[in-house]
Amino acid sequence: MxxxxxxxxxxxxxxxxxxxxxxxxxxxxxxxxxxxxxxxxxxxxxxxxxxxxxxxxxxxxxxxxxxxxxxxxxxxxxxxxxxxxxxxxxxxxxxxxxxxxxxxxLVPALKPAVQRTRSGVVGVLATPGTLRGTLLADVIERVARPAGVRVMTAVSEKLVPLVEAGQWNAPETRAELCRVLAPIAREGADQLVLGCTHYPFLREAIMAEFASHFSLLDSAxxxxxxxxxxxxxxxxxxxxxxxxxxxxxxxxxxxxxxxxxxxxxxxxxxxxxxxxxxxxx
CATH class of the missing domain: 3.40.50.1860 (Rossmann fold)
Known part of the structure; x- marks a missing residue:
């Protein structure tokens, strides 16, 4: 060596x-x-x-x-x-x-989500700051729109502090995930892009509530x-x-x-x- x-x-x-x-x-x-x-x-x-x-x-x-x-x-x-x-x-x-x-x-993992979707609807779970920035909008315009894939975004101000506090599978965390992700699930999204590096630590909680709806993707x-x-x-x-x-x-x-x-x-x-x-x- x-x-x-x-x-x-x-x-x-x-x-x-x-x-x-x-x-x-x-x-x-x-x-x-x-x-x-x-x-x-x-x-x-x-x-x-x-x-x-x-x-x-x-x-x-x-x-x-x-x-x-x-x-x-x-x-x-x-x-x-x-x-x-x-x-x-x-x-x-x-x-x-x-x-x-x-x-x-980091660039949100939208490209593989667009390639894998069968429903033509993809969700992105992000923070308010990421949604305000131009990076996600640019990727949607470049990758999703030409493929005819609809991108739905969900945003929460509570999830990052919950992960920081070690509450990644707590009842409060699951309740917040249900609140922000249920509309995306109802619209038929079959891929969920985790648009914040805190969110992969929520995989267990997301899958417990939405395993029949989403496959999860991140950029790590x-x-x-x-x-x-x-x-x-x-x-x-x-x-x-x-x-x-x-x-x-x-x-x-x-x-x-x-x-x-x-x-x-x-x-x-x-x-x-x-x-x-x-x-x-």
Whole structure:
């Protein structure tokens, strides 16, 4: 097995993963499966979560601050594991970073949903911020409309805080899911795109209520594959190495975020305060 000292310096750096909270851990899990030899730095801006209720400029400001922090760490790429942050900031971040620092964002998994639907109706469960952004509208226009597929959107301000609180299968969570998803089910949608990285953690609750209606799709695996491609193009992969390490940081209270993060991630995570993140202002 190759030692780290034999790798170029950029290959030895971790990959930065950013989300407004713990939802991006669904993307981090996919990244770990796709790139087991890589080191990761996960940053949850839990103090400002959820982003979906913030105004456009606040979302852009917080996202830029987080990505700059990860870049200074230094990391070799930043994964924007937040649909709302991607919707408002992705193009501007890539223009800021240039070619030297790859940035991979999230695009709702509408394309596979359109390809798989038999009813011709697809649902998207999203946050208010993601629906306000142009990214989802652009994908609908480019992918769904030419195929003659109807896209119905459902939005909730309650689901992300419930996941952040560890209540992903609580009665209140199921009641909210029934409220927002029942209209889509009645219209015959057979595919449901999870348009927020918190929502894959609601799979069990959604399936308990709507298993006969929906197949669920999210973007995590596609993001992981794209990250591999981007790093391979830059000759920056850390392959053929033992399992990489994960360090997690939060702008919120680590004592509150840590237990929820560990349960969602499926292994113990020692969550540190954001002030301990090298590069933090």
């Amino acid at each position: 190759t030692t780290d000292s034999a790798l170029p310096e950029v290959s030895r750096r971790p990959i930065g993963v950013f989300d407004s909270g713990v939802g991006g851990l669904s993307v981090l899990r996919a990244l770990r499966r796709e790139l087991p030899g890589e080191h990761f730095v996960y940053y949850a801006d839990s103090a400002h979560c959820p982003y979906g209720g913030l105004d456009d400029e606040q979302i852009r400001t917080l996202t830029f601050r987080a990505v700059r922090t990860l870049a200074v760490h230094p990391t070799k790429a930043a994964i924007i594991a937040c649909n709302t942050a991607s919707a408002f900031s992705l193009d501007a971040l890539r223009a800021w970073a240039g070619n030297a620092y790859p940035i991979v964002g 695996e596609a993001v992981a594959r794209q990250t591999r491609r981007v790093l391979a193009e830059q000759h920056a992969l850390r392959e053929n190495h033992e399992c990489g390490e994960v360090r997690a940081f939060t702008s919120g209270d680590p004592a509150l975020v840590g237990p929820v993060a560990s349960r969602l991630f499926g292994e113990a995570l020692s969550v540190e305060p954001a002030s301990a993140l090298p590069g933090a202002a």
